Amino acid sequence: MSDSKDKYIHELPHTKRGMERCIAFLDIATDLFLKKGYDAVSLNDIIQCTGGSKASIYKFFGNKEGLFKAICDYRRDMCLQELYLNTEHYESDLRSFFLTVLKNFYDYIIDAKNIQFKRLILERATHDIDLANHLNQNVLHYLxxxxxxxxxxxxxxxxxVCxxxxxxxxxxxxxxxHVEWQMLVGVSDIAFTHNTQEYINYCVDHFLKAHEYKQSF
Structure with a gap:
């Protein structure tokens, strides 16, 4: 979990065990929401699987809606961690850095559980404008x-030059x-899948050329 956890936990636990319980709420609630759907899951269902009490959920997240927003932010931070996997040696090589970032992002997008969760939040955002605004500001713009x-x-x-x-x-x-959209609607471009790295190389090279990249490639 990233250091930004204070952004989505109302009151940070004072003990390691308390933090572990807090993370368990996020992880187990996510699995329940994906398995049963948001509306079919109650706070009691979550508590039965995690232990603890409703008071703990209210303390950490405010309510069920706050818990769901916290899950979205938590998964956003996990996305960021995956986005920068294996990039620590490329800070001085912008091309390799962006190639790795885009490939990591692609791998994250096509993950089955991530697609399932994205379908869930899209369904929720349709009925909750506050959640939609939260996702736009704290997930999309954050990335x-x-x-x-x-x-x-x-x-x-x-x-x-940018x-x-x-x-x-x-x-x-x-x-x-655009791959995310394809996955969300259940279609797959086989030709693109087989040439993903070639496509990413092409995009990064032309992106850097447009920004007058000072290194040759």
Missing amino acids: IDNIKKHLMKATEQGII PNPTHSATILLGTVW
Whole structure:
């Protein structure tokens, strides 16, 4: 779990056991929501599987809706962790860095459980405008802003020219986001799947050319 856990836990536990119980609420509630659907799962169902009490859920998350938002933020942070897997050696090699980030993002998008959860949050957001706004600001924009920071750093170092890092970050992630739509509606482009790395290489190379990347490739 990332260090941003305080963003979605109302009151942090004071003990290791308390934190473990808090994370158990997030993990087990996620599995129950995916298995039964959001409306069919009660706080009592979650407590029966995790132990603890309703008071603990209210203390940590406020209510069931708060718990679900916390799960969305928690999974967003897990997505970020996966996004930057195996990138620690590439900070000085922007091409390799972005190639790895996009491949990691693609792998995250096509994961079956992640697709199942995305279908769940889309269904929930349709009926809950507050959740929809939360997802837009704290998940979508959060991911974009994270990539934006790397573009800004590279610009400051004179490696690229990026006058609008927000737009550029959106474009970069957007090169594979269409795969998520395909997965959500249950279709698969076999030809694309077989040539994923070639496609990612193409996108990153042209992205960097457009930003006047100072290293040759």
